[in-house]
Every structure is written in structure tokens, then in C-alpha cells.
Amino acid sequence: MIGEFDPKMSFSTNILEAGAYFRDPATNPEQLPIHLATAHNAEDLDDLQKRYDEKGFCYNRYRNPNRSALNELINYIEGNENTETVCFGSGMGAICASVIANTKAGDHIVSGDTLYGESVEIFTNILGKYGVDVTFVDFTDLDAIKAAVKPNTTLFYGETVANPVIAVPDIHAISEIAHANNAILIIDNTFMTGALCKPLSLGVDIVVNSLTKFYNGHSDATAGSATGRPELIKKVFGMQQLMGNQAAPFDSWLVCRAVRTLELRVKKQSDNATALAAAIEKLPYIKAVYHPSLESCPQHDLATKQFNGHYGPMFSVILPEEAECPDWKERMNKFMRTLKLCHYAMTLGGYRTTMSYPPMSSHSDLTREQRYAMGITDGLLRFSVGIEDTNDLINDFTNALEAAYGDLRK
Numbered sequence: 001m002i003g004e005f006d007p008k009m010s011f012s013t014n015i016l017e018a019g020a021y022f023r024d025p026a027t028n029p030e031q032l033p034i035h036l037a038t039a040h041n042a043e044d045l046d047d048l049q050k051r052y053d054e055k056g057f058c059y060n061r062y063r064n065p066n067r068s069a070l071n072e073l074i075n076y077i078e079g080n081e082n083t084e085t086v087c088f089g090s091g092m093g094a095i096c097a098s099v100i101a102n103t104k105a106g107d108h109i110v111s112g113d114t115l116y117g118e119s120v121e122i123f124t125n126i127l128g129k130y131g132v133d134v135t136f137v138d139f140t141d142l143d144a145i146k147a148a149v150k151p152n153t154t155l156f157y158g159e160t161v162a163n164p165v166i167a168v169p170d171i172h173a174i175s176e177i178a179h180a181n182n183a184i185l186i187i188d189n190t191f192m193t194g195a196l197c198k199p200l201s202l203g204v205d206i207v208v209n210s211l212t213k214f215y216n217g218h219s220d221a222t223a224g225s226a227t228g229r230p231e232l233i234k235k236v237f238g239m240q241q242l243m244g245n246q247a248a249p250f251d252s253w254l255v256c257r258a259v260r261t262l263e264l265r266v267k268k269q270s271d272n273a274t275a276l277a278a279a280i281e282k283l284p285y286i287k288a289v290y291h292p293s294l295e296s297c298p299q300h301d302l303a304t305k306q307f308n309g310h311y312g313p314m315f316s317v318i319l320p321e322e323a324e325c326p327d328w329k330e331r332m333n334k335f336m337r338t339l340k341l342c343h344y345a346m347t348l349g350g351y352r353t354t355m356s357y358p359p360m361s362s363h364s365d366l367t368r369e370q371r372y373a374m375g376i377t378d379g380l381l382r383f384s385v386g387i388e389d390t391n392d393l394i395n396d397f398t399n400a401l402e403a404a405y406g407d408l409r410k
């Protein structure tokens with residue numbers, strides 16, 4: 001049996017108990033062992049049927065004890081007693097299966113226009129080939145969303161926080177538009193996690209996550225999840241059986257272990273991002289800082305309500321560009337090299353602060369004009385803030401910015 005939790009207990013306690021261990025009297029381990037077996041022996045035909053009926057174990061591609069533990073743990077965090085979760089080998093696995101299981105030829109999708117680049121590719125390069133059409137709109141503009149709806153719209157798709165301009169869509173309002181049009185809403189919660197935002201409680205039908213990022217938080221496992229009502233997740237699980245993109249036992253075990261400290265990490269990361277964004281915004285040569293904690297964020301009040309007083313660990317900065325200084329690139333390189341506590345990495349969500357340059361990674365396939373239309377200008381750097389001491393981080397960033405741009409002070 002996989003771990004139990006008491007609904008009367010608080011989130012901080014239950015996150016340690018949900019999906020925690022098998023109560024196996026013979027060994028009773030304090031931590032769930034890693035089950036690498038590809039198959040589990042059944043006693044006879046009745047036993048096999050029982051395993052099918054009770055979601056027991058027979059073949060790893062269908063179910064595995066470590067993956068089932070992770071399913072239960074993520075379901076506790078993202079969902080409730082009326083939902084189910086299925087975990088994948090990556091966030092993209094979860095997104096592909098959830099979208100493909102819920103669309104068919106002739107359907108139309110309304111999608112946010114600043115998604116993770118590979119989510120855009122599923123809509124355009126994959127689903128387009130199978131007769132599914134997509135319209136990309138600004139998900140912070142409810143009128144634009146309504147105007148994009150067609151008679152064959154069956155799916156709405158967005159992210160809790162739009163990457164990398166860190167804009168916040170009104171998830172509840174979008175779910176109402178989706179449901180009024182007999183469509184479902186899928187939201188990618190990777191940037192916030194269920195510790196800061198619970199999209200299902202805002203009316204979302206399926207919430208997907210890249211567990212590779214903040215959920216795991218240690219930059220050493222790749223996994224994803226999809227959570228929603230059983231009738232929707234049954235279709236997603238069926239798709240997973242065929243795609244064969246399940247979360248591996250070891251990665252499931254690693255993510256389960258890391259998730260016990262999710263709340264501690266993500267709240268600290270979020271508070272660090274808030275402090276850092278405020279400190280950087282004050283510097284005279286900074287063109288813009290994008291973080292929902294700032295009054296300058298057009299969705300600041302919505303974010304306060306939607307994220308329960310936290311604003312998330314992701315923020316972006318627009319540094320001086322060609323117009324301010326022709327040597328903007330050298331200066332950006334100098335800033336990046338001078339930072340001691342922030343690494344330049346092709347991922348996000350780890351316990352250490354990292355940065356990325358979207359024009360050369362997530363948005364490198366776009367033309368400069370397309371990028372600029374999305375607000376992703378040449379001076380934009382995106383940060384995933386870690387759990388370092390707040391003052392150490394502020395000092396490190398301020399020092400590196402001064403070294404690169406201090407002489408531009410007006």
C-alpha cells in the first residue's frame with residue numbers, strides 16, 4: 001500500500017506522508033525502495049485480474065511502484081480526492097499525451113502566445129499534420145481569447161506564468177470562457193508548482209507540470225505529470241501506454257524525495273525573486289524588470305490573489321540594448337561572467353540561481369521581429385532564483401550589474 005495522509009492535517013505535514021511508503025510488514029522501510037523490475041509476478045488468472053482492477057503491478061510500462069507513489073504525491077499537491085495523476089518521463093511527455101488524448105482531426109485550439117517553445121511545436125508541427133488547427137493569442141487579454149473561439153474549439157491551453165515576460169493570465173476567467181464553449185482548459189503549472197498555485201481549484205480541467213524543474217529542484221531527474229478528473233486522465237493514461245513515455249522508477253524515486261521539501265524551497269525561491277526584482281528595478285540603467293510582485297506588473301493584483309501572496313521564482317530583466325550602448329553584448333557578457341552565484345544553464349527550477357538568454361534558447365527559432373512582438377528584446381535575461389541567502393544574492397547581482405553598466409548611471 002502506498003502512503004496515507006490525513007485530510008485534516010496541513011499541507012506541510014501531508015506533503016511528507018502522501019505516496020510515502022509501502023506498509024510492508026516484512027521489511028517496513030522508512031523510504032520506498034527503488035523498484036527496477038520490469039514485471040511483477042501474478043499468482044494466477046484471478047490475481048492478475050485483481051491487479052488490473054485495483055491498479056496493481058504487472059508490467060512496468062503500465063504501472064510501477066515508484067511511479068504510482070509519485071502519481072499519488074503529485075495528485076495530493078495539484079489535485080484532490082476527485083482527481084487522478086499520471087507521471088511521465090518528461091514535462092513534454094505529459095503535455096503531448098494530455099493534448100493529443102483530448103484532440104481529434106477537425107478540432108481547434110486557442111493557446112497562449114508566449115508558451116514554452118516546444119509546446120508551440122506540438123501545436124504547429126505535430127497536431128497541424130493531423131488536422132488540428134491552433135490560434136495563438138495574448139492570454140492576458142480576455143477579449144482576444146473570446147474573439148479567437150471558433151465553433152470547433154475544443155481545447156484552451158496556457159501557462160500559469162507566461163515565459164519569459166512573466167505575464168499572468170486570469171486562469172479562472174479563462175476556464176469560464178472555455179467551459180461556456182464546451183471546451184476544456186489545460187494549464188502548464190511548471191513555473192509556480194502546486195505549492196504556490198492550484199490551477200484545478202481555479203476551474204482548470206488538466207494541469208500539467210515539468211517535474212524536471214521546481215518540483216524536483218535538484219537538476220538531476222527528468223519527469224512530468226498530468227492531473228485532472230478521472231475521465232480525462234483515463235484517456236491520458238491510455239495515451240501513455242501507447243506512447244511509452246512513462247516516468248522511470250529511479251527518476252520517480254528522486255522526484256518523490258525532492259518533493260518533500262518543495263514548499264520550503266519554492267516559497268524561499270519566490271521570496272528571493274521578489275527581493276531581487278525590487279532591488280534591481282531601482283538601478284537607473286535597468287530598462288525593465290518583469291516579476292508579478294512589482295507594482296509595474298499589469299497583473300500584480302491578479303497575481304496576489306491567484307498565487308496566495310507569493311509571486312514565483314522566475315523573473316526577467318531588460319538590460320541596456322543597442323539604443324543605449326552599441327557594446328550592449330560585451331556588457332551583458334561581462335555581467336554574466338561577473339556573477340558568482342548565478343549560473344548560465346539550459347534549465348531552470350534548481351535550488352541554485354540560474355539564468356537563460358531566451359533569444360538563444362527557448363525562443364531561438366523565432367525571427368527578431370516575432371521576438372520583439374512578444375517583448376523578448378535583445379537585452380532580456382531570464383532568471384530562475386534559488387534558495388541562497390537573500391542578501392548574498394542581492395549583493396552579487398548589484399555588484400555584477402555595477403561592474404558592467406555602472407558607468408551608464410545618469
Ligand SMILES: Cc1ncc(COP(=O)(O)O)c(C=O)c1O
Nearest residue numbers: 090091092116188190210212223
Ligand atoms: C514551462 C515549461 N513547460 C514544459 C517544459 C518541458 O519540460 P521537460 O524538459 O521536463 O520536458 C519546460 C522546460 O523547460 C518548461 O519550461
